[in-house]
Amino acid sequence: MPLTKGSTLKSLELTFTCVPKLSPTGFDNAADYAKLVPLRARNAYGDMSLIDDIEGEPEERMRQLDFCLYGKEANFCGGANVLRLIDGEKADATADIKAFIESIELRDGTL
Secondary structure, three states: OOOOOOOOOOOOOOEEEEEEOOOOOOHHHOOOOOEEEEEEOOOOEEEEEEEEOOOOOHHHOEEEEEEEEEOOOEEEEEEEEEEEHHHOHHHOOHHHHHHHHHOOOOEOOEO
């Protein structure tokens, strides 16, 4: 995906994985510091979390986005670093990634 204007990330790469329906996703027991956002894809619902790194050198701190779409037999999950916090909110790719995830259509509601 293209980088948001003003971003100094080296790249914007999403990772994807399919996990069995009964495997824990972590969204039902999310950490207090995670911001949870509901997702509604074409034929599935899901969750997205945003976690800002608050430790380490300021120029290395990132915003991590993780998500899962829940299918009938498996969950489609993924994640990406969407922002170098030093770049500020104008460079945040969260809205673009969320729109991309919500455009996904699971085949027959499954993966």
